[in-house]
Amino acid sequence: MEQYYKDFSTFLRAYFPQKIQKISLHAGFTCPNRDGVKGRGGCTYCNNQTFNPEYCRTERSITRQLEEGKKFFSRKYPEMQYLAYFQAYTNTYAELAALKRKYEEALQVDKVVGLVIGTRPDCMPDSLLDFLESLNKEHFLLIEYGIESTNDATLKRINRCHTYADTIDAVERTAARGILTGGHVILGLPGETHADIVSQAEELSKLPLTTLKMHQLQLIRGTRMAQEYEERPQDFHFLEINEYIDLVIDYLQHLRPDIIPERFVSQSPKELLAVPGWGLKNYEFTARLRKRMEERRTCQGKLFGIEK
Template sequence: MMVHNPLYNDFAAFLKQHFTCKVQKISINAGFTCPNRDGSKGQGGCTYCNNQTFNPEYCHTDKSVRTQLEEGKRFFSYKYPDMKYLAYFQAYTNTYGELQELKNKYLEALQTEDVVGLVIGTRPDCMPDELLNYLEELNKQHFLLVEYGIESTNDQTLIRINRGHTFAETVDAIERTASRGILTGGHVILGLPGESPEEIVSQAGTLSRLPLTTLKLHQLQLIRGTRMAYEYYKNPEEFHLFGVDEYIDLVIDYVEHLRPDIVLERFISQSPKKLLIAPTGD
């Protein structure tokens, strides 16, 4: 009998530890914005960001949270009729709003049939203690994963990509969240301008010292309509876009430097061809 010994902790196995049924995330656009878009910290958002790259067709702010979930369920239930779902608050900053508004949207998701938990994507500078108090109580009754956009551990990079927060704020948010017993995840982009392969790999050791449960990695993608795309056209020599084999080697090196118990959810991202400038994978 062959025994499967994975080389890393994958997200599917992680979900099996929490659920006895097959579980699928459904993305939601709940109509939030970001502090570096609305002027409270900045304008224009992160230089690489175009939310069209990861929003499914059913994600529109003119639809309620419940409606988006029901449409997402219809897509997946055709193949897996017994599937359960996690409501994934993905677009923009999903803890950036009045507390009651946030509660209403989270509860609307949890009250949707077959939804068994929440995944909340947010920024490190948008997690007030008042909201953490609420999420701590919610976590006692429902599956909850809070996912922070880390992007880089380098403050100079964070300034360059207009993140509007420091890595120290990332550390603080992750530690405060995990200390409440809440599953805490992170997201990083490999290949941001100005970061060498050696600097990228050293990031893995830094992140390993944080109480992260899950981590998403993906390659830098240049997307039409973003400020970074303009920067690339103007100064392409400032960017290093990894080829397929080179990126695979980078990811292997990165993972080998990560704390082995961190659950790795993904290694790449694929943007719609009509929006993607580079890399194309050729």
């Protein structure tokens, strides 16, 4: 099959020839954009309803969450190995000793062979990187930064309470330690044009990123953004599926050819999602994306470094 873009499963197979599955964890961390250290109220698109400190305190242990995840997947694939995915909230936001305890607990679970840690770019002190650098020598490790946009005006508008300079700094410091470094962006944020979004791919390509997750802007009920949308719908443009597919292709064409796009869409639970309700599974989206790339006879990086 022709390669339209770098394939994440192929990338993982280079590390793990056997089957590998990520298990998402809620490790009970909070977020500095909610507790007042960086900001209050969180990013405008973030679902405040799920943030509940009581819930964090009573969260099941890391071990239990992993064992439950393993039980689910191992029925079909007994040989499966796992990556513990510290996904919810800001997973580097705690005292170093507490962070070490949680990461090490995950790695002690049988068949857990590595960690993926999601965090904000302004939450990666050098002291933690020292620890992660040594952990990386023994285990698979991928740090995933919420970049969301390369445009500071957008970051301000969505109340991220960090700048793109923070992203550059964190990504460069992490990759310099030899740690796999990934990013996450949202395509279609208010105030960003098609051209702005596509030029983001060129900007991000200057960074030492190994992987990149992208997804469409989703409006989640109960968020500040949902309220803003009600007040000023003209500020938003929620993309139709075909429009989004073409945007992703334009983006991929300008992305450095060796960056591995890990995913292109996200699907929030129906009861939380206001728009857009595409109802497409990840594999259905990628099938349509590939078909369209074939029609357009293009591939990742085709226009990389070429002025638009």
